[in-house]
Amino acid sequence: MSVQHYQASQFKQQASDALANQTLRSNFRGAMDYLQQKRKDAFSDPQELAQLREHAENIRQRCLSKLPQLLEQLEKNCQANGIQVHWAEDAKQAQQLIAELIQSQGATKVVKGKSMVTEEIELNQHLEGLGIECVESDMGEYIVQLAKETPSHIIMPAIHKNKQQVADLFQQHIKDFDYTLSVDKLIQTGREALRTKFKQAEVGISGVNFAVAETGTLCLVENEGNGRMTTTVPPVHIAVTGIEKVVEFLSDVPPLFSILTRSATGQHITTYFNMISGPRRAPERDGPNEVHLVLLDNGRSQAYADEALRKTLQCIRCGACMNHCPVYTRVGGHAYGTTYPGPIGKIISPHLQGLAQTSDLVTASSLCGACEEVCPVKIPIPSLLQRLRHDAKLPAAEQTPSLKGQASAASWTEHTAWRMWAWLSTHPSIYNWAMAVGVKLAKYLPMPMGEWTRCRNKPELASQTFHQTMKRRASKSLTRSATGGGR
Amino acid sequence: MSETGLRIYPSKPSKVYFYATCLLDLLDPDGGLAAIELIEREGVEVIWVEKQSCCGQPAYTSGYQEQAKTVALSQMGLFPKDYPIVVMSGSCAGMMFKHYPHLFANDDIYADQAEAFAERVFEFSEFLAHICRAKLHDQGPLTSVVLHTSCSGRRELGIHASSQALLSQLDKVELKKAEYESECCGFGGSFSLRHSEISQAMVEDKARHLQGSGASYLVSADWGCLANINGHLAYRGEASRFNGQHLASFLWQRTKGAKA
Numbered sequence: 001m002s003v004q005h006y007q008a009s010q011f012k013q014q015a016s017d018a019l020a021n022q023t024l025r026s027n028f029r030g031a032m033d034y035l036q037q038k039r040k041d042a043f044s045d046p047q048e049l050a051q052l053r054e055h056a057e058n059i060r061q062r063c064l065s066k067l068p069q070l071l072e073q074l075e076k077n078c079q080a081n082g083i084q085v086h087w088a089e090d091a092k093q094a095q096q097l098i099a100e101l102i103q104s105q106g107a108t109k110v111v112k113g114k115s116m117v118t119e120e121i122e123l124n125q126h127l128e129g130l131g132i133e134c135v136e137s138d139m140g141e142y143i144v145q146l147a148k149e150t151p152s153h154i155i156m157p158a159i160h161k162n163k164q165q166v167a168d169l170f171q172q173h174i175k176d177f178d179y180t181l182s183v184d185k186l187i188q189t190g191r192e193a194l195r196t197k198f199k200q201a202e203v204g205i206s207g208v209n210f211a212v213a214e215t216g217t218l219c220l221v222e223n224e225g226n227g228r229m230t231t232t233v234p235p236v237h238i239a240v241t242g243i244e245k246v247v248e249f250l251s252d253v254p255p256l257f258s259i260l261t262r263s264a265t266g267q268h269i270t271t272y273f274n275m276i277s278g279p280r281r282a283p284e285r286d287g288p289n290e291v292h293l294v295l296l297d298n299g300r301s302q303a304y305a306d307e308a309l310r311k312t313l314q315c316i317r318c319g320a321c322m323n324h325c326p327v328y329t330r331v332g333g334h335a336y337g338t339t340y341p342g343p344i345g346k347i348i349s350p351h352l353q354g355l356a357q358t359s360d361l362v363t364a365s366s367l368c369g370a371c372e373e374v375c376p377v378k379i380p381i382p383s384l385l386q387r388l389r390h391d392a393k394l395p396a397a398e399q400t401p402s403l404k405g406q407a408s409a410a411s412w413t414e415h416t417a418w419r420m421w422a423w424l425s426t427h428p429s430i431y432n433w434a435m436a437v438g439v440k441l442a443k444y445l446p447m448p449m450g451e452w453t454r455c456r457n458k459p460e461l462a463s464q465t466f467h468q469t470m471k472r473r474a475s476k477s478l479t480r481s482a483t484g485g486g487r
Numbered sequence: 488m489s490e491t492g493l494r495i496y497p498s499k500p501s502k503v504y505f506y507a508t509c510l511l512d513l514l515d516p517d518g519g520l521a522a523i524e525l526i527e528r529e530g531v532e533v534i535w536v537e538k539q540s541c542c543g544q545p546a547y548t549s550g551y552q553e554q555a556k557t558v559a560l561s562q563m564g565l566f567p568k569d570y571p572i573v574v575m576s577g578s579c580a581g582m583m584f585k586h587y588p589h590l591f592a593n594d595d596i597y598a599d600q601a602e603a604f605a606e607r608v609f610e611f612s613e614f615l616a617h618i619c620r621a622k623l624h625d626q627g628p629l630t631s632v633v634l635h636t637s638c639s640g641r642r643e644l645g646i647h648a649s650s651q652a653l654l655s656q657l658d659k660v661e662l663k664k665a666e667y668e669s670e671c672c673g674f675g676g677s678f679s680l681r682h683s684e685i686s687q688a689m690v691e692d693k694a695r696h697l698q699g700s701g702a703s704y705l706v707s708a709d710w711g712c713l714a715n716i717n718g719h720l721a722y723r724g725e726a727s728r729f730n731g732q733h734l735a736s737f738l739w740q741r742t743k744g745a746k747a
Contacts, residue, residue: 015682015684015685019684019685025688326671326673326689327682327685330688330689331685360681363550363677364678364681364682364685365675366638366673366674366678366686366689367548367638367675367678368638368642368670368675369643370642370670370671372642373642383589386547386548386550389548390550391550392550393549393550415551418549421545422546422558424540425540425543425558426557426558426561428538431540432537435512435513438513439513450680451679451683452679452683453722454683454684454687455683455687455719455722456690456715456718456719456721457722458718459717460514460721461513461514462514462515462517464516465512465516466507466511466512466519467507467512467537468516469516469520470535473520
């Protein structure tokens with residue numbers, strides 16, 4: 001059975017299904033409430049938070065401003081450390097490259113730590129097709145893999161499931177599982193099942209949280225120790241990362257790490273923080289013999305090319321925007337049909353998949369601004385959504401060549417309607433007349449309000465507009481002053 | 488608005504321009520009159536510019552920036568004197584304060600004008616609380632009220648506390664808190680039509696939380712949210728007197744017999 005596949009273009013249907021699923025909604029509400037509180041507790045001093053955010057934003061902007069040269073420096077320093085560096089322009093190239101690396105070892109057993117970029121390139125499915133078993137070693141990812149699903153959150157992939165659902169999955173897939181709803185026992189069961197996989201694996205695949213150009217170091221943030229096992233036990237380690245994850249200096253890492261973990265799970269630090277600076281050296285007794293780094297573009301350079309959209313790449317993948325988004329909280333991650341769901345997904349996915357596929361995502365926000373408020377690196381997500389909405393609606397003639405799928409949501413009727421609205425709004429006397437007629441006629445017309453009346457009555461319009469009210473008020477006060485009256 | 492949320496306010500002016508917004512124009516002229524009475528009571532003359540229409544936000548949030556710009560430009564031209572502009576809805580104030588400068592940021596001719604215009608924009612509760620420093624004397628009977636703070640007021644203007652500051656001056660009104668106070672009501676302009684099912688889930692929760700506060704009255708300084716929440720309350724047949732009203736109406740009803 002292949003993985004349950006969701007599509008960004010099917011967002012509306014998928015969201016509708018999710019909204020109807022009461023278990024899913026209560027799982028998400030509970031989890032998001034918990035994570036919001038954890039973050040709040042971790043940043044109890046607003047002054048400190050403001051400074052940290054400013055600092056983190058500056059680091060990310062500085063590093064992105066010199067991205068091409070930092071990537072070259074990273075490559076050079078990684079190679080000097082004995083890490084083999086590879087470049088992939090798109091998902092397909094990355095799939096092939098990684099598969100070849102695995103096959104050149106004659107390997108068929110792979111473990112993989114949590115890495116959203118490998119979800120983005122659908123690595124598991126590709127490897128499976130080549131007869132290579134790739135087991136997820138992060139507990140959440142492992143659960144999701146057993147369920148034949150994709151992650152529903154970028155930090156907590158199985159957050160949409162409750163313990164009952166996990167226990168049922170384990171019963172189905174893990175031999176001799178002693179059925180329990182104890183979370184500790186469930187985790188223990190998962191860990192034991194994975195322990196065997198680590199021992200057997202010939203290749204370990206991981207993501208990268210920060211790649212340090214200055215030293216050629218790959219940093220990996222994790223809580224379970226599976227990342228360390230994945231990157232040290234198998235004889236070959238392949239790290240995969242998007243090109244935007246590079247930072248300039250080693251000293252850029254601590255502030256980013258600190259604000260990443262607190263924004264994500266409310267932890268001041270994680271249980272493990274790995275810094276990988278090359279394969280095993282003599283006389284070291286453990287660690288892989290080979291370390292590879294795959295640098296993936298897959299649409300990122302499109303965002304990079306535009307000064308405003310470049311801010312999208314500041315993201316350090318903490319998931320705080322999801323945890324605080326009222327839309328994500330209600331529909332969950334799968335509804336988006338993208339690797340990165342929630343607010344950040346809405347602004348990064350158009351670069352990965354094109355605007356034609358994702359034009360419903362960019363409108364699926366009330367622009368409430370909760371995402372921008374919590375973003376540790378201050379990405380102006382609502383403004384970027386506005387920008388992408390604009391690009392999706394551009395009439396074809398106004399296209400600039402920077403964005404895939406530009407103008408894909410353009411509609412002549414909608415455009416004309418807004419032009420008429422603009423004309424009306426800039427012709428005061430006609431506008432006032434139209435509004436006055438509108439409020440007079442509204443009650444006699446069976447005005448269809450379509451989607452509005454799904455859960456609301458038609459707005460009750462006043463018997464006269466404010467413009468009319470003020471006209472009467474003015475004429476009354478004129479009469480008053482003429483007759484010497486007052487208030 | 489900065490994280491510390493501080494805007495430096497001018498001293499009380501002698502005159503202000505009044506920006507009703509298209510929602511108030513159509514839905515709540517009485518709220519507009521109440522606001523004018525409250526401002527005039529503070530000794531500030533209110534100038535009504537009849538040619539105003541809409542701030543342009545509907546086009547802007549729908550991705551039609553050119554149309555939004557056209558409308559924004561026409562509105563910016565209507566208030567030539569240097570007086571503050573008092574805006575009767577948080578989201579429209581947010582549009583004029585935050586998004587006008589953004590819309591014209593790369594415009595050689597209008598960038599400065601948009602910046603200068605934005606500086607003069609104040610949402611009604613912000614103006615009454617921080618510039619007039621109004622002292623309110625409660626004349627009404629004992630009751631309770633719950634405030635819905637809008638996302639624009641909170642995150643674009645940083646003034647979610649100013650409505651609360653005004654209401655807390657009313658000594659016979661208990662100000663109740665709703666759960667999930669800072670969460671969006673699900674309006675979002677065209678969002679409520681394009682993604683009506685998600686919007687529905689949001690407004691259902693919002694209405695439940697507001698009613699769960701146990702307050703007798705609902706007030707807000709944002710007519711976008713009120714149109715959404717009131718529409719839903721009415722749909723459920725639960726509107727009655729809990730139906731949300733503009734903060735100005737409530738304040739005026741409670742204080743109109745009082746001397747300033």
